[in-house]
Amino acid sequence: MSFPWANEYKPSHPAMVWLDEKLPLPRFVYNAIGAGYPVPRNLNYMYNFGVLAGFCLVIQIVTGVVLAMHYAANTGVAFNSTEHIMRDVNWGWMLRYGHANGASAFFVVVYFHIFRGFFYGSYKAPREMIWLLGVAIFLLMMATAFMGYVLPWGQMSYWGAKVITGLFGAIPLVGEPIQTWLLGGFAPDQAALNRFFSLHFLLPFVILGVVILHIWALHIPGSTNPTGVEVKQESDTVPFHPYYTAKDGFGLGVFLIFYCAMLFFAPNALGHPDNYIPANPMQTPAHIVPEWYFWPFYAILRAFTQNFLFFPAKLMGVLAMFSSILVWFLLPWLDKSPVRSGHFRPTFRKFFWLLVIDVAVLGYCGGSPAEEPYVIISQIAALYYFAHFFIILPLVSMTEKPLPLPFSITEAVLGADEAAALAPSAAPAE
Amino acid sequence: MIRIFSMLVGAFFSLALLWSAGKGTVAYISEPPAKTVEAEFHQHPKALSLSSDGAFGKFDRQQLQRGFQVYSEVCATCHAIKQVSYGDLRELGYNEAEVKAIAAKAQVPEYNPATGEVKQHPGALKDHFPPVVYGGAGSPPDLSLIAKARHGGAAYIYSLLTGYADQAGYKNEKGEELLKKFPDAKTPDGLFFNPYFANLNIAMPQPLVSDGQVSYKDGTKASVDQMAQDVSAFLVWTAEPKLEKRHQTGWPVLGFLIFATVLAYMAYRTVWAEKKGH
Numbered sequence: 046m047s048f049p050w051a052n053e054y055k056p057s058h059p060a061m062v063w064l065d066e067k068l069p070l071p072r073f074v075y076n077a078i079g080a081g082y083p084v085p086r087n088l089n090y091m092y093n094f095g096v097l098a099g100f101c102l103v104i105q106i107v108t109g110v111v112l113a114m115h116y117a118a119n120t121g122v123a124f125n126s127t128e129h130i131m132r133d134v135n136w137g138w139m140l141r142y143g144h145a146n147g148a149s150a151f152f153v154v155v156y157f158h159i160f161r162g163f164f165y166g167s168y169k170a171p172r173e174m175i176w177l178l179g180v181a182i183f184l185l186m187m188a189t190a191f192m193g194y195v196l197p198w199g200q201m202s203y204w205g206a207k208v209i210t211g212l213f214g215a216i217p218l219v220g221e222p223i224q225t226w227l228l229g230g231f232a233p234d235q236a237a238l239n240r241f242f243s244l245h246f247l248l249p250f251v252i253l254g255v256v257i258l259h260i261w262a263l264h265i266p267g268s269t270n271p272t273g274v275e276v277k278q279e280s281d282t283v284p285f286h287p288y289y290t291a292k293d294g295f296g297l298g299v300f301l302i303f304y305c306a307m308l309f310f311a312p313n314a315l316g317h318p319d320n321y322i323p324a325n326p327m328q329t330p331a332h333i334v335p336e337w338y339f340w341p342f343y344a345i346l347r348a349f350t351q352n353f354l355f356f357p358a359k360l361m362g363v364l365a366m367f368s369s370i371l372v373w374f375l376l377p378w379l380d381k382s383p384v385r386s387g388h389f390r391p392t393f394r395k396f397f398w399l400l401v402i403d404v405a406v407l408g409y410c411g412g413s414p415a416e417e418p419y420v421i422i423s424q425i426a427a428l429y430y431f432a433h434f435f436i437i438l439p440l441v442s443m444t445e446k447p448l449p450l451p452f453s454i455t456e457a458v459l460g461a462d463e464a465a466a467l468a469p470s471a472a473p474a475e
Numbered sequence: 476m477i478r479i480f481s482m483l484v485g486a487f488f489s490l491a492l493l494w495s496a497g498k499g500t501v502a503y504i505s506e507p508p509a510k511t512v513e514a515e516f517h518q519h520p521k522a523l524s525l526s527s528d529g530a531f532g533k534f535d536r537q538q539l540q541r542g543f544q545v546y547s548e549v550c551a552t553c554h555a556i557k558q559v560s561y562g563d564l565r566e567l568g569y570n571e572a573e574v575k576a577i578a579a580k581a582q583v584p585e586y587n588p589a590t591g592e593v594k595q596h597p598g599a600l601k602d603h604f605p606p607v608v609y610g611g612a613g614s615p616p617d618l619s620l621i622a623k624a625r626h627g628g629a630a631y632i633y634s635l636l637t638g639y640a641d642q643a644g645y646k647n648e649k650g651e652e653l654l655k656k657f658p659d660a661k662t663p664d665g666l667f668f669n670p671y672f673a674n675l676n677i678a679m680p681q682p683l684v685s686d687g688q689v690s691y692k693d694g695t696k697a698s699v700d701q702m703a704q705d706v707s708a709f710l711v712w713t714a715e716p717k718l719e720k721r722h723q724t725g726w727p728v729l730g731f732l733i734f735a736t737v738l739a740y741m742a743y744r745t746v747w748a749e750k751k752g753h
Contacts, residue, residue: 086750128558128620131717138717139724248739283750291739291746305732309531309725313623321624321714322616331673339600353491368488384750425495428489435485439478442651470697 048263050279052080053172077264082288083282085270089459091165092156092301099256103153103280106249108144109193112137116196120235123198124323140313148190150304152338155183159373164397166273166385171266171291173377178259180373188369189248192241194336195233199320206233206241206332212346212366215359233325245299245431272457274450280467281302281454332414340411341404345369347415348427363425370431372434379434382442388450392441396433410427476549512660518670520578520634522629525708530726533719536568536713540698541691542709545702548689549682550618555607558619559713564717573602612665613678622707622714629707634671636703639681642668730747 054072056062065072075081116132118128130137130143159179162168167177178422191209195202214224229236276282283289307314315337320332337342349361355362372379387394405427410423449459456464526535543564546556560576565571578598581607586593598605609615616624619686625631642662645672654661662668666676686698695701711718 075652113562119623125558131715132558132563138721287746288750291743295736295739295743297629298732298739302729302732302736305725305728309728312721316627318624318628318674321620348494349491351491351495353494356491358495361488364490365491368484368641372481375477375481375553379481381478396499417499417508421496421499421503428496431485431488432494438479 047081047112048083048276048279048282049074050269050282051076052284053080060235075258077112078285079283080286082285083279084262084285085281085451086266086283086304087270087277087454088268088289088292088362089271090296091157091161091271093293093300094154094161096293097154097296097300098158099150101147101299102249102252102256104147105144105151106253107248108140109249112144113242113246116242117238117259118196120198120238123196127197127311131173135187138179139308140427142283142308144193144310145316146304146307148193148402149338150300150307151186151192154300155186156338159183160401163400164387164394165269165271166380166382166387167269168376169380169385172263172276173268174262175259175373178255178262180370181409182255182259183373184246184370185252185255189245190336190338192245192248195238196245197320198238198324200322200324200328200330201317201320201333203233203324203326204236204330205335209335210237212363215363217355217360218220232245233414269385270454271386271388272451272454274454274457275350275450277453278455278467280464281327303370331425334412337412338410340409341407342366342369342411344407344411344423344429345427346409348420348424350420350424365431369430369434376434379439380442381439382445382447384447388443389450390441391448392445393438396437396441399429403433419457443446481484498703512653512657513674515647515651515656516670516675517673518634518638518651520630520671522705523630523633523707525629525704525711527708527711527718530722532722535708537693537695537709538568538705538708539712541683541689541693541695541702542705542707542712544691545689546618546709549702550706551607553607553609553611553615554618556604556713557617558603559716560601560603561598563716564654567712575692576683578602590655607677615679618710619712622710624714629711631671632710633703633707635669635677636683636706637700638671640668640670647671686750 054065054069054075056065056071061071072081081181108204112130114124115137117123121295130141132138134140134175162176168248191205195206206228210227213227214220216223227237228234229240229311267282269277298435317334317336329389334340343366346366349365351360352358352360352446382390382393384390389399407423407425410426413419451462452461455467459467460463517568526533526538527562545552551635561574561581564577571576577668578600580597581598581602581604583598583602584593585596622632627634642653645668660675662676666678667680668675669677683699683702686696688699689697689702691697715721
């Protein structure tokens with residue numbers, strides 16, 4: 046793997062030489078995120094979000110493990126143990142707000158990362174496996190975030206759990222037994238809370254495992270870049286360290302400024318007030334809404350208001366919601382355009398920005414009550430969403446005439462003349 | 476092949492959505508949903524400005540003590556604040572002796588597993604405020620977290636407490652009279668009209684009825700508006716006693732991060748100085 050000109054790890058200290066012979070862990074890190082990994086020289090700030098997502102995962106695991114030391118997964122005390130963390134545990138409020146806002150930050154960063162992938166065609170050959178693992182990470186994140194939101198056992202926790210597990214009830218014939226099996230009962234209760242806690246603790250480490258596979262798969266073809274042209278020569282790349290460690294360091298600082306501003310000055314802005322009310326199975330909240338990062342998918346779920354052919358409306362909604370994410374798995378085979386980057390695909394680019402607006406509209410509708418005009422808007426927006434991925438993308442990739450591509454990354458960055466001087470074939474034969 | 480399959484799936488979902496949207500539109504036009512009395516007459520909270528607001532917000536301890544007095548003399552008849560312990564009251568600026576005296580006046584129930592008896596004992600610093608036994612209509616919520624558990628927070632509490640109105644002749648800002656427009660929406664017996672409450676009719680009778688209902692120890696004039704503001708401020712504190720500490724921690728953290736980010740930017744520029752295209 047990697048390019049022939051990659052720097053080789055040369056330990057100088059005898060201890061490191063000794064370690065390298067026994068267990069080449071430093072070599073592994075050096076080749077993965079150190080000077081041994083050549084990266085295209087033209088990555089823009091959109092490429093910071095992968096590292097940021099990894100950082101968010103670390104925030105969540107570190108704060109989460111400490112929170113778990115003080116939390117009790119028992120329906121009688123879960124709510125109060127959360128308040129105990131907020132009031133009596135040293136810096137408990139910071140851990141909990143850090144964890145709750147950390148989840149939001151994680152999704153913000155991951156949405157940027159995913160849409161970066163959409164725009165630059167990061168899912169295309171030879172990087173399909175990176176993409177597939179990425180979608181798997183996203184699904185695991187959604188499951189983890191959902192189960193974490195249930196743990197404080199507030200009103201939205203309880204009713205969110207009821208609605209989401211109720212989705213499985215829409216499956217014909219076996220739906221209700223599956224729902225009962227998932228919950229360990231007929232409604233969310235002690236059994237559900239306990240297993241959600243167990244899984245919420247487990248899944249982040251599963252995510253960590255898939256993240257390692259994701260990065261491993263990335264290192265085989267190397268990163269994409271904004272031109273979409275593959276690396277051809279050494280002048281197309283720079284070593285990851287110090288070039289991108291420096292750039293990611295700056296990106297991390299900017300990210301932390303936003304994250305900490307939320308944590309310290311508006312920690313409840315993205316939450317729902319109802320989750321400060323203890324769970325009450327006898328009282329349904331006026332509007333049951335999930336956390337903001339699920340709103341676009343929640344809007345798709347609710348957009349199907351009529352039975353269609355032999356399909357009940359609820360089943361249609363559930364099928365559509367799962368399909369809206371599962372279709373991402375097929376992207377490498379739906380979009381067959383040989384050109385990766387949206388910069389060189391004029392038609393695709395317009396539809397891409399339409400999709401960005403569309404998902405924002407879906408998100409807004411998903412957070413609004415299920416009444417007009419939000420329902421009709423979400424139906425139109427969901428219609429575009431499905432048309433975009435299932436129909437428009439394949440059609441555009443068959444018919445579009447892409448713009449001419451630069452010869453190489455070096456040429457795109459430096460212009461043809463300087464690039465020619467750097468090209469290996471142009472080296473003067475002295 | 477996969478693309479033909481995907482287009483069929485896409486067409487399936489799209490048609491189902493068109494069908495839903497079409498039927499929804501027809502229903503909306505043929506039978507527009509009736510305007511509800513809540514949609515027309517529910518009021519958004521009034522503006523309330525507290526010293527704890529904003530990123531530099533700090534508690535006004537005099538106000539918190541006044542608010543605690545309003546809570547103890549008025550609200551505590553029906554509402555508990557079980558997340559708060561007597562020891563926490565020290566944060567309001569009371570000294571140890573004052574807090575102990577407040578706690579000692581309370582009777583805290585304690586279950587004895589050996590005898591099965593529940594015994595009352597005078598409160599101590601470690602005790603939380605005890606549950607309030609209530610036998611009337613409605614279900615008074617615990618108020619510890621109420622400022623975070625309602626849209627609008629403290630402003631909502633303040634508006635609710637000062638927002639009781641006579642339903643007869645009540646008009647909204649458009650000048651429409653409620654009972655003329657919705658003659659069936661008369662507040663039922665045993666409930667009380669309050670346009671700041673979600674469904675306009677609340678089981679709680681107006682708690683703050685007259686000026687001077689509480690005699691403030693610090694001599695502040697206890698108007699209804701003042702009492703409502705003070706108790707709202709107090710409930711912001713009960714909902715998040717660590718709010719002040721959060722603000723105080725935030726600024727140095729943010730200051731450090733901005734400094735570190737500037738350094739990181741300069742490091743980034745230096746590292747990339749001889750490379751073009753970043």
